[in-house]
Amino acid sequence: MTAAGRLLLEALGEKSPARSLSRLSDSPRAVRLLRELFTVAVRRGFVGRDPRDVTAYVRDLLEYQELATGGVLARETEAVIRSVLGEPELAYGISDLRRFELICYIVGDLARPPGVPTAELAALVSQAEWRLTRLDRLAP
Amino acid sequence: MSPIFSPVHGIHTAAGRYLQRVAYEDAPPRSVEPTSAARHVWEIAFGLAARRRFDADSPLAEIRRTVTTTLRRHAAAALPALAAEMLIRDALGETVPVDEIGDAVRSRAHLMLFAGLVDELAMTDGELEDLVIQAEELAVDAIAETVRD
Numbered sequence: 001m002t003a004a005g006r007l008l009l010e011a012l013g014e015k016s017p018a019r020s021l022s023r024l025s026d027s028p029r030a031v032r033l034l035r036e037l038f039t040v041a042v043r044r045g046f047v048g049r050d051p052r053d054v055t056a057y058v059r060d061l062l063e064y065q066e067l068a069t070g071g072v073l074a075r076e077t078e079a080v081i082r083s084v085l086g087e088p089e090l091a092y093g094i095s096d097l098r099r100f101e102l103i104c105y106i107v108g109d110l111a112r113p114p115g116v117p118t119a120e121l122a123a124l125v126s127q128a129e130w131r132l133t134r135l136d137r138l139a140p
Numbered sequence: 141m142s143p144i145f146s147p148v149h150g151i152h153t154a155a156g157r158y159l160q161r162v163a164y165e166d167a168p169p170r171s172v173e174p175t176s177a178a179r180h181v182w183e184i185a186f187g188l189a190a191r192r193r194f195d196a197d198s199p200l201a202e203i204r205r206t207v208t209t210t211l212r213r214h215a216a217a218a219l220p221a222l223a224a225e226m227l228i229r230d231a232l233g234e235t236v237p238v239d240e241i242g243d244a245v246r247s248r249a250h251l252m253l254f255a256g257l258v259d260e261l262a263m264t265d266g267e268l269e270d271l272v273i274q275a276e277e278l279a280v281d282a283i284a285e286t287v288r289d
Contacts, residue, residue, distance in 0.1 A: 050200075051200040051201075052200060055236055058237075068239070070237045070239040070240075071237055072239075075222050075223060078237075079222050082222075089221065090221055090222050093220060
């Protein structure tokens with residue numbers, strides 16, 4: 001596993017995973033890997049399911065974080081999730097910084113008790129690393 | 141009943157007439173500072189049209205298609221697609237995040253989507269008029285209810 005991968009796993013093991021992940025914003029490699037981890041986790045969680053499950057999940061996530069569930073934050077969170085499920089246009093109006101914050105919440109939620117088992121989390125990170133390597137290879 | 145005492149047929153309010161014009165693409169889906177009563181009529185009419193077009197469990201893809209087609213037609217309006225989708229789902233009775241959508245955006249969405257739904261339903265002039273009249277009546281009932289309370 002790469003250093004960036006280890007950083008992500010460490011952040012996910014801390015008390016406030018979302019906040020710990022957001023502190024990685026200084027590391028471009030970790031940020032790119034986090035974005036890929038987000039894509040992998042969301043696709044594995046939602047592909048093939050009723051799209052309305054995303055709405056329900058977002059409500060649950062924001063309730064857990066004690067954030068407002070009925071407004072723009074919920075819509076933006078849903079937009080960011082659905083953007084990697086084949087509807088990229090939904091997130092066009094959301095700034096990069098905001099996307100990053102929301103991604104930290106969503107990826108950090110993987111550690112919400114009982115949490116994804118460590119081995120499974122490591123496998124998700126490996127898959128994200130593999131995607132990143134492939135993207136780097138495809139880049140001109 | 142004597143024709144003198146028959147209720148007057150047709151659309152009664154300026155809001156209703158404006159809605160009809162938007163559906164005929166004879167007016168833009170925005171109005172300068174509409175009254176709250178006008179917004180109310182438009183919201184009710186939009187809800188009636190949405191429930192005529194979709195069921196509570198209609199596939200999301202179908203709702204998205206309507207939103208995409210409508211927004212494409214009114215690209216200049218720059219309406220957030222997810223907000224528009226949520227307004228339709230809300231009208232169908234689903235619990236979805238529709239807070240923090242400003243009055244201006246909300247009304248624009250109601251007008252645009254109403255016109256899009258009327259087009260998809262291929263409503264006749266008479267059906268459209270009946271729908272607008274129904275919305276006006278429901279709006280009056282709702283206002284009367286508020287006053288009574």
